[in-house]
Amino acid sequence: MKARTVLVIEDDPLNRKLVHALLTLGGYTVLEAASAEEGLSAAQEHLPGCIVMDIRLPGMDGLAATRLLKRDPAMRAIPVIALTAFAMSGDETSAIEAGCDAYITKPIESGQFLGAVQSLLNRVPSADAGNGRVLIVDDEPAVTTVLSAQLRNAGWEPRQASSADEALRMVSADPPDVILMDVLMPGMSGYEATRRLKHDPRTASIPVILLTGLSGIEDKLNGLDAGADEFLSKPVSVAELIVRLRTMVRLRRFEEELRLRALPAGAAGGAAGGVPGAALPGVHGGPPAAVAASTMGAASAAEAPMALADAAPATRPARVLVLQRGGKGDPVLADLVRDMGHQCELADPVRLDGPAGRQGAADLIILDEGLFNAEGLQVCKRLRSSESTGRTPLAVIGGRDDAEGRIRFLSVGVEDVLAPPVDPRELQARVARLLRQKAHLDLLQSRYETALLASNRDGLTGLFNHAYFKHLLDLEVKRSLRQRHPTSLLMLDIDGFKALNDSLGHTGGDSILEEVGRRILASVREIDIAARYGGEEFAVVLPYTGIEGATVAAERIRAALDSERFEAGSPGTVVPVTASIGVASCPAHATRAEDLIITADSLLYRAKGEGKNRVCQPPGSKD
Numbered sequence: 001m002k003a004r005t006v007l008v009i010e011d012d013p014l015n016r017k018l019v020h021a022l023l024t025l026g027g028y029t030v031l032e033a034a035s036a037e038e039g040l041s042a043a044q045e046h047l048p049g050c051i052v053m054d055i056r057l058p059g060m061d062g063l064a065a066t067r068l069l070k071r072d073p074a075m076r077a078i079p080v081i082a083l084t085a086f087a088m089s090g091d092e093t094s095a096i097e098a099g100c101d102a103y104i105t106k107p108i109e110s111g112q113f114l115g116a117v118q119s120l121l122n123r124v125p126s127a128d129a130g131n132g133r134v135l136i137v138d139d140e141p142a143v144t145t146v147l148s149a150q151l152r153n154a155g156w157e158p159r160q161a162s163s164a165d166e167a168l169r170m171v172s173a174d175p176p177d178v179i180l181m182d183v184l185m186p187g188m189s190g191y192e193a194t195r196r197l198k199h200d201p202r203t204a205s206i207p208v209i210l211l212t213g214l215s216g217i218e219d220k221l222n223g224l225d226a227g228a229d230e231f232l233s234k235p236v237s238v239a240e241l242i243v244r245l246r247t248m249v250r251l252r253r254f255e256e257e258l259r260l261r262a263l264p265a266g267a268a269g270g271a272a273g274g275v276p277g278a279a280l281p282g283v284h285g286g287p288p289a290a291v292a293a294s295t296m297g298a299a300s301a302a303e304a305p306m307a308l309a310d311a312a313p314a315t316r317p318a319r320v321l322v323l324q325r326g327g328k329g330d331p332v333l334a335d336l337v338r339d340m341g342h343q344c345e346l347a348d349p350v351r352l353d354g355p356a357g358r359q360g361a362a363d364l365i366i367l368d369e370g371l372f373n374a375e376g377l378q379v380c381k382r383l384r385s386s387e388s389t390g391r392t393p394l395a396v397i398g399g400r401d402d403a404e405g406r407i408r409f410l411s412v413g414v415e416d417v418l419a420p421p422v423d424p425r426e427l428q429a430r431v432a433r434l435l436r437q438k439a440h441l442d443l444l445q446s447r448y449e450t451a452l453l454a455s456n457r458d459g460l461t462g463l464f465n466h467a468y469f470k471h472l473l474d475l476e477v478k479r480s481l482r483q484r485h486p487t488s489l490l491m492l493d494i495d496g497f498k499a500l501n502d503s504l505g506h507t508g509g510d511s512i513l514e515e516v517g518r519r520i521l522a523s524v525r526e527i528d529i530a531a532r533y534g535g536e537e538f539a540v541v542l543p544y545t546g547i548e549g550a551t552v553a554a555e556r557i558r559a560a561l562d563s564e565r566f567e568a569g570s571p572g573t574v575v576p577v578t579a580s581i582g583v584a585s586c587p588a589h590a591t592r593a594e595d596l597i598i599t600a601d602s603l604l605y606r607a608k609g610e611g612k613n614r615v616c617q618p619p620g621s622k623d
Helices: 013-025 036-046 062-071 091-098 110-122 141-153 164-173 190-199 217-226 238-262 265-273 331-339 375-385 403-411 424-453 466-483 497-523 547-562 593-609
Strands: 002-009 029-033 048-054 080-084 102-105 133-137 157-161 178-182 208-212 230-233 319-323 343-347 364-368 394-397 416-418 487-494 529-534 537-543 579-586
Touching: 002 013, 002 036, 013 029, 013 048, 013 110, 029 036, 036 048, 036 062, 048 062, 048 110, 062 080, 062 091, 062 141, 080 091, 080 110, 091 102, 091 141, 091 238, 091 403, 102 110, 133 141, 133 164, 141 157, 141 238, 157 164, 164 178, 164 190, 178 190, 178 238, 190 208, 190 217, 208 217, 208 238, 217 230, 217 424, 230 238, 238 403, 238 424, 238 466, 319 331, 331 343, 331 364, 331 424, 364 375, 364 424, 375 394, 375 403, 394 424, 403 416, 416 424, 466 487, 466 529, 466 537, 466 579, 466 593, 487 497, 487 547, 487 593, 497 529, 497 537, 497 547, 537 547, 537 593, 547 579, 579 593
Parallel strands: 002 029, 002 048, 048 080, 080 102, 133 157, 133 178, 178 208, 208 230, 319 343, 319 364, 364 394, 394 416
Antiparallel strands: 487 537, 487 579, 529 537
C-alpha cells in the first residue's frame, strides 16, 4: 500500500474539494472518486494508505462499499474513515459494524480530521492476517452464523463451535486470538470452560468474552470470577463487540511480544522450536474446552505464557486515582477503592499531565462520566495521549443504556466501561483484573528491559545487535509458521555511507548512525524489532504484517530519513542521508529466517541498483 496516499470517495464536488485541500495541506497524495463503484476500482488498482468514505453515496452506499473492501484480502487492511453530514443516531455503530476504523461528521474540523488520518496511517496494518481470529462458541447455530457473518464483514476471521468441549479441542489444536463464549450450553458451561482455559498457562492469555442472555449481577460476577475478560449481555451491540475485540487483540499481541523477547536465549530457542501438537498462543497492540495438559501435548516452560495470576506480588498498595472536576469528586467511590486495600486519591486530570503526573505514577485511573458529561471523552483522549498517563489503565463509569457512548470511550483507549450504578463487588472484580493485568505487563516490561541490558544491544545505536536480531527473527518466523500469520523483514542500508564517513570522520559517521537508529525507532510500532545488522546496515522485523503493511512501514522509515538533514561532524554541518530498503515476508517469500534475510538483502541491493533512496519488494508483489 502507498503510505501517504489517501483515496477520497465523495459524491459532492465541494466536499471533495475541501477534503482534498486539507489532505494536501497535511502532505498527502490524494486520489478522488465520485461513487462507491469508482472508489472500489481505484482502491483495488492503487491500494491507498487510507480511504475517506462518505456514508451516503448514490447507488451503492459507503457502508456497503466498506463491507466489500473488508472482505477482499488484498484491501481489508486499508483503514477506512467514515464521513457523514448528518450524525444521526446509530450512524457510528453502523460504520463500525461495516468495518470502518474511524468516524467523522461534517462540517469537518481540520485538526481532528488530519489527526485521525495520521493515527490510522501510523498503525502498520497486518494485511494478510486480518484483524484477528475469533472463536465463537454457542449451541444455537443461528447465533454463530449471524455473528460470524457480522465479524467477517468487518475484517475478522471467525470460526464456530457448538459446545464448550468442541471449543476447547479447537483451542488445543489451533489457538484463536479471542474467544466469544455463551454461558448456558449443554454439558460444560461457559463458566467452567473459561475457568479451565484461564488455569492452563498455555491458554491463560487468550481473552475470553462471555456472551449471555443472563443479566443479573450474580451472573456477571460468576463470569468475572471464572476469569472472563468481559461479560456482555445479549443482544450484544456488534459495534461495541468489535471495538472490544480490537483492544483485546492489540493487548494480547503486545503482551506476547514482551514475553517472547524477555526469555533467555536458551529458553526462547526451545520455545521457538516448539513441540509437535503444542501451539504458542498469539499476542495489546502488542499488550488476552477443558484443555488438560494431556490433550495439549508436552510443552517447554518457556513456551507457556505466564498467567496474569502469576505476576509478581505487589510490594506496595496499588495507587488508584479517582478523577474529580472543579475540586469535586466522588468520596464514596474513593472509599470503595480504599476498602479494597488500595491507596486512592482524588485528582484533577489537568495536573496529571507533565512532570507532576509522572511522580508516583498511578496504577489505575477511574473517571465518573456523571461528573464530566461531554467533557469526559476529551479528558480520556488527553490522558491517553499524555506521556505521563498514556500507559496507565483507564476505567470509566458511564454509558448505561448507551452503546454508542461506550464505543466512543473504548475507541479512544479506555480499558473498561462500567455502567452505573456500580455494584461494589463488580467494581472490586474489575479493578482487581485491571491491576493484575498492569502488574503482569510491568513484570514483562521489566524482564524485557533486563534482557536488553544483557549484551543484546548495539553499543552505538541502542538497537538490538546482530546476534540477538537473528535469534529473535528465528523465533518470529517459527511462530509465524506455527500460527499461520505473516511476519515481514526490512533490510536497510544507508546510501553512500563510506563517502560520508570519509568526509566527516568517524565521529560524524557515528552521529549519523545514532540518528538513523533514533528515526527508525520513531517510525515503527512497539512490537517491531529494530536492530543494527552491521556497519551501516539495519534490520526491522514486523510481526503480524504482510508485504503490503511492511511496504508502508518501509516507506515511512525511508521518508523519515529523507525528510530532514542530519547534523554531523563540526557544528553547523548538515548532510542529506537516504537509505535503500528491501522488503520480504514469511511465508510468502521464505520460510526460514536465513532465507528471509537473503531475500530482503538482495532486494536492498536491487533498490541501490535502481537509483537508491527507494523501497523494493519481491517481483509480483502489489505496491
